[in-house]
Amino acid sequence: MKPLRIGIIGYGFMGRAHSNAYRKVTNFFDLEYHPVLQAACARDEGKVKAFAERWGYASIETDWRKLIARDDIDVIDIAVPNNLHAEMAIAAAKAGKMILCEKPLGFNAKDAEKMTAAVEKAKVANMVWYNYRRCPAVVLAKQLIDEGKLGRIFHYRANFLQDWTISADLPQGGAALWRLDVKAAGSGVTGDLLAHCIDTALWLNGGIKDVNAMTETFIKERKHNLTGKVEKVGIDDACAFLCHFNNGSLGLFESTRYARGHKALYTFEVNGEHASLKWDLHDLHRLQWFDHRDPGIVRGWRSIHVSDGDQPYMKNWWVPGLQIGYEHSFVHQVADFLKGLETGTPARPNFRDGLATDYVVDAILASAKSKKWTKVKQVK
Amino acid sequence: MKPLRIGIIGYGFMGRAHSNAYRKVTNFFDLEYHPVLQAACARDEGKVKAFAERWGYASIETDWRKLIARDDIDVIDIAVPNNLHAEMAIAAAKAGKMILCEKPLGFNAKDAEKMTAAVEKAKVANMVWYNYRRCPAVVLAKQLIDEGKLGRIFHYRANFLQDWTISADLPQGGAALWRLDVKAAGSGVTGDLLAHCIDTALWLNGGIKDVNAMTETFIKERKHNLTGKVEKVGIDDACAFLCHFNNGSLGLFESTRYARGHKALYTFEVNGEHASLKWDLHDLHRLQWFDHRDPGIVRGWRSIHVSDGDQPYMKNWWVPGLQIGYEHSFVHQVADFLKGLETGTPARPNFRDGLATDYVVDAILASAKSKKWTKVKQVK
């Protein structure tokens, strides 16, 4: 058993999700490396103290540079707004720390390039928290595609629909609302939600060649929580784009925070020559599967309840029929990261994968501005 | 092309459903016999005239005995309340007419025995309108069971849930409400709704050995539409029963008109050793199918959209993906009846099959009264 000492920056929604994963992973997975909750870091001393106490972090820091400088930390976990990722990650890499960084990797692709260069130069283990890759049903989709069960792919479509910002009274910026502040987030749904859809798509269906996007900001001005003034809204409330994948299939993506009735409906569907599959975050423990090779009279979409021991990750949990939830995707990501250290085959998505997504995000935003088809820069 | 001259008795809900079937069947099916709408019969002259005009019946009668006596009628269609079936059917048989009788066959099994004896003695074609046997998805279920795809059957369960009589203000008896009058209907949900469930069950899973039932009348008194007085309610509002099938499987049936939210939810499910299937009248164009022989990681319930040319009856309709509805089950029943005349292999359920269901209905009502397990009389 080897301890792996974690220093986390940020105590918000993601700080909680990561901490829960570190605490649980060795109860359910057999691993050589065991996470140790060494330190939690944030500017607000009272809050970080409470957070550390609740989750069992052994110490706190209020200056992230001090955290990075500590000898007793192996991994820096970056769980803060997007505009802070690059500086922290580059410093951590220089200090020789492994890095687990929240998504999207950079504030933009330029930042992400620097971050990728930094970790590759420093040769430190690195990963981006695109957790949805680790939902068992999504891994099952990957497995079916990789086995060639779908044949030639014709279509890939994905949505990420929410409805929480419809009210014009909601302010922008500050604390839990930093995602609405373009200075902290970089963009709206594109970097926040579509980034998830793109990461999954690149993983399942390969690279994207070019994109053609449209964005919209429905509520043009909102009170800004930090300045207290009504200010122009800089983020995109909605974004949709057409694209071509390198494998010749067509892509169609949409995200919005104005789709009444959908809380966090991330769905994707892949149509192949022989079979198709669909997934939906609101019922994340299921995969929809259609196999044209079934006998004609009994062909139909199967709703697979992904909870059996022979399905991805599930032998580590309960018994067939008993579902796991959102948080488990993070547990799986930590398990795979640790296994990667153990086996020498690093888990992914690494920073270079995160950069690939950021290239697509940048191309989307550029296309929405220029109103033209835009080529996507490819990672090597 | 041979004309088959129909004389229908009754112009209500079923009178319409049958008439529509007679009118459409040869547009969609290639048949030697063609129904001719020769006469409609009912006591109310004005109403039967309007009905005949709307549906294209060539003549009317107000006395059913006259209708039966006519030489230009080949088939008597009995679409009137249950208490009238026996007398009409027996007279029609004696007159040598073919008979299509609404379900349940008799007011009780004793009546049904006489009716069956009458048609068998007269050697006239006979059929009972258990139309749900002709929904394509139900026929597909039958086909899968008969091919042995389910293996040994362990469980059969069926429900028929409605909610239209919950209001205590609803009167009983008269016109469209005769189903609430025990003198016209014989029983409540048992003969009306469970009879459908039982007919399908006997067809799909074979005979029922014994039953153990419970009935309930939630609203004890209602105004009677014919007498104008508040009277004791004689029908059962709800009925549930346990049973053993002759093949060793267990059965569980329930019907009620007090299940808020269900308009006409007839569902059945059959669980076999290797596979299971489910059907639901609210989405009657679909069959749910689970096949344990599918590879473990992609096992799941398939929702089969029964609308392809290789699925029962569907090559006669539109193109794949375009659903048919309730009324088509009657068209199919007429098509099969006509085909039976053509081929010499009579379509079913015939009166003897209807009698089998009435034996189960009688046993259920007896068991509910005696509160004991009750043997079901078997047809030979």
Next chain:
Amino acid sequence: MKPLRIGIIGYGFMGRAHSNAYRKVTNFFDLEYHPVLQAACARDEGKVKAFAERWGYASIETDWRKLIARDDIDVIDIAVPNNLHAEMAIAAAKAGKMILCEKPLGFNAKDAEKMTAAVEKAKVANMVWYNYRRCPAVVLAKQLIDEGKLGRIFHYRANFLQDWTISADLPQGGAALWRLDVKAAGSGVTGDLLAHCIDTALWLNGGIKDVNAMTETFIKERKHNLTGKVEKVGIDDACAFLCHFNNGSLGLFESTRYARGHKALYTFEVNGEHASLKWDLHDLHRLQWFDHRDPGIVRGWRSIHVSDGDQPYMKNWWVPGLQIGYEHSFVHQVADFLKGLETGTPARPNFRDGLATDYVVDAILASAKSKKWTKVKQVK
């Protein structure tokens, strides 16, 4: 009762659907005008004879010009490939006939403009067979939107997904396959399937300002049934487009015949400030409805089984819970057309509405070619 004498051109899939509607409509709807099946017309005498006999047309023609010239015909029903619509419709208008024309109205918008001018000049009743407007659930959606139940609309998205042309062995052109022949169809999924989606969208959500489209032909060459040679495929197999509606909402549309597992999955979803709704042709008797005004703890998508007497068209059919199917949308369209003659308020979509859809179709095809955002010409 006034007879309305129909002369139909074409005996294919649509010829059957229309004929069925004419035959049934007065059985279920109370109408002053009654369709009379006067004549069926097609070049192949044997086939049109058989068709006329099956459906009860009183006579046949093999030359459509003769049909149009007949005095005993009130309505010309055009149910032939797209490239023949304009000539027939313009001639029929000149002859003073009412016209019911299959969709899309013209082979292109230019044709449609001429057709619209012709019927408006001749002042003859005219309608386009966009039948999905008449599914009860779609009408219910229209009613909810028009009552303002959704509030400001943010998003409209629609799909029409099929999978029947995936095989490379399928030939193009001729008989039932004319939809695959660009010379007969004008385009592929765009004019065939997206035209339906656009018609519904214009009706529910108003005009479209501009579009940005991508098309694809996956199988580049196919044997042509008419020439017997392998030829370049001219139609689009798939088409997706982004758009802005005049009301400020965003649109996203996609159609393909390469989405394995979907037979004819036409879906649309509308997201408004207060409520959202969804519909799906594979379960056309249901409407999905989310109302944010419901109490927070019990908010959810409702699956409305549109089969009650107070829901559009349904009091004319059976009883609650018993669904109707695809063909009934045509019956409703005929009922509304006849009612329009009776009341003097013509039913729609008329040719001008059909022209509006053709303008969008043309803009889509132009945008796919130019790879640019393209303005949509608006009808006055």
Next chain:
Amino acid sequence: MKPLRIGIIGYGFMGRAHSNAYRKVTNFFDLEYHPVLQAACARDEGKVKAFAERWGYASIETDWRKLIARDDIDVIDIAVPNNLHAEMAIAAAKAGKMILCEKPLGFNAKDAEKMTAAVEKAKVANMVWYNYRRCPAVVLAKQLIDEGKLGRIFHYRANFLQDWTISADLPQGGAALWRLDVKAAGSGVTGDLLAHCIDTALWLNGGIKDVNAMTETFIKERKHNLTGKVEKVGIDDACAFLCHFNNGSLGLFESTRYARGHKALYTFEVNGEHASLKWDLHDLHRLQWFDHRDPGIVRGWRSIHVSDGDQPYMKNWWVPGLQIGYEHSFVHQVADFLKGLETGTPARPNFRDGLATDYVVDAILASAKSKKWTKVKQVK
């Protein structure tokens, strides 16, 4: 913060589920009492050592009597086969320990009576692990019923369907298979699965007056893992029963391990005068809700995604739209138990509630044997 020292007996499926709950509860809930994993106990020293190490128990015992005798233990958690519950619980009560006992409470009702008497005499906190009461959707159902939203209840129906014992090759008894050994389990699906259904039903719909049951053992003989011999199977493979609730509603329950296609499908449905609700363990994060008070044209079953902060327990977890799973029901149960200690209002189901369920279980087994309606003994 007050420590509550746990001594757990058993390291199987339930041992893991409870341990996980103890470890997580204070990360997500604000509580005065904090569980401390003090000791794990089981006969197999190697296994209990490994278990203790994995979950962080500070010590181990191999004799449960020693565990109970320890001064540093506050709570005894009984997570062993049913035949061992009574002796352990009575001893623990005598030793003044709080007791959390797995379900069903007793091997039979007689045992359960003694256990209840013991804890009530000793005045120790006590609870039974009927965890499904704590699924947020089930709690929401309880809340809606208690608020009177359903009005008078007419029907309650529940199923617990599994398919894991269909193979005749599966042995009975020993280790993970003790549920198949009548000597360890007492009964088959009745005590294992129906007990869950009954506990929920008593909670939601009040007491059961009488029952009428049927049981079946499909595979009559199996190899016994402990003796190595083929022996008669003593458990029931399937059980269904009719019942009357004290409030006048009818109940229908069924459980089996022979329903191919269902892994652990626990469902219940309650039909009331004004509204109905349904729940299903395979999608435990959803509640189906039908409210007849909705306007007629938009009535339908709502699928409520129970993941909002105003829904039971959910403000303690993630953000709307992100589901929790099976294990969280145990976390909630621990949270409520601890809160009960804090507030002085004990959480339930306590032993007396568990006894009520055992009375129903006993009546079911008696009725299945006698083939008669059987009165259920009521708890005071």
